[in-house]
Amino acid sequence: MAREAGVSLATASRVLNGSSIRKVSTALAEHVRDTADALGYLPNAPAQALARAATATVGILLHDVSDPYFAALARGACDSVVAAGLMPLVVNTDGDPATELRGVRMLHAQRVQAIVLAGSGYTDAEAAVRLDVALAEYRADGGSVAAVTDHGPAYHTVRPANRTGAAELTRALLALGHRDFAVITGPSRLRVPGERLAGVRQALAEAGVELPESAVLRSEFTREGGRRAMASLLGGDGGGRVPTAVLALADVCAVGALAACRERGVRVPEDVSVAGFDDIPLAEDLSLPLSTVRIPLTLMGAEAVRLALRTPADTVGSFDAPVQVVLRSTTAAPRR
Structure with missing residues (x-):
């Protein structure tokens, strides 16, 4: 026909x-x-x-289910799905746009009621377009999409204040007297590291403090990535110049940075203050509880599901997640 x-x-x-x-x-x-x-x-x-019949399921796509950040998001999302009388389908994408795209298409074929993108968006414009096309096809069949972090105006969105949180953490360390900073940030293919780094730069610029490019170290948002970046910063033999404050823009990176300091006999916070971002459950349970930015990860996952399941089809909903700077044992006033 x-x-x-x-x-x-x-x-x-x-x-x-x-x-x-x-x-x-x-x-x-x-x-x-x-x-x-x-x-x-x-x-x-x-x-x-x-x-047209949707199954009693909700798809949840995240980068790494073993990462405490994504595990907390998934916990909140799954609890909210089950509370709605549905079952969650979790897809681990390994932070790969092609895997995420295949996941969306698979969930579409499974006729899930909603899809939650519980991870950072990508800076690759072509990958973003391909994902948008697949999600538009899913939505054309009656599906609903919610995203944690901004994926565009077409989708329900849960927005953690990444830039604001990083700026507030930087100001807190400036208030302690720090003027010599280094930053361990994430891969350039993801949007969230860029948002957080922009917040750090904003606060330092307001204070008239320079952040040289050599003081910005990129790594994967993993413990090993943070350990390697901190080891590089300190120098292979422990004799490298050490800034008074290191901001690791994910708690898992900060955990690795602390490990590198222990390995090289660098004292925290006496020789260097270290701070993270996210306030994952592990952060408070370390031998030196980690200074960080608290974002309500479990609530964010739950809110993404709520938006996807309960928002009218002709309305795009949003939830702005609050942030809070939490200073613990890994930061103090500089001694030099």
Whole structure:
């Protein structure tokens, strides 16, 4: 029938089966219906009902289920899904845009009621476009999408104040007297490290403190990435110049940085103050409790599911997650 009407299968389906998301012009819709009438085409009602029926599941895509940051997001999201009488399907993407895209398509094929993107967006514009296309196709079939961190105006969004939190943490260390900083940030392919680094730069610029490029170290947001970055900063033999404060823009990186300090006999906070970001459960339980920025990870996961399941189809909802600077044992006033 689509061939006779000179339209794509997708367009024919939208006209004959209906779509609340993607609209077809009145003239084209009439042409498709006229063609269907002329051919005596009748939609298969049972097949339509089956195709439209969503399963009692919600898909949750995250970068690394073993990472405490994503584990806390997943905990909140899964609890919220179960409370709604549904079952969560968790997809681990390893921070890979291609894997995330395959996950979205798989969840679409599984006819999940909603998809939650519980991870940082990517800076790769082409990857973002491919993901948007797949999500638009899913939404055209009646699905709902919520994202933790901003993926664009088309989706429900939970926004952690990454830039604000990093700026406030930097100001807290400036207030302690620090003027010599280094930053361990995440990979450039992710948006969140850029947002947090921008907050650090903003606060330092306001205070007239320079952050040289040599003092910005990129690593994966992992314990090993933080350990290697801190080891590089300190110098292979422990004789490198040490700033008075190191901001690791993820707690797991800060844990690795602390390990590197122990390995090289660098005292925290006497020789260098170390701070993280996220306030994962481990942060307070270290032998030296970690100074950090607290964001409500479990609540953020729950709010993403709430937005996806309860927001009217014609409304884009949002939740702005609060941040709080928490200074603990790994930071103090500089002694030099």
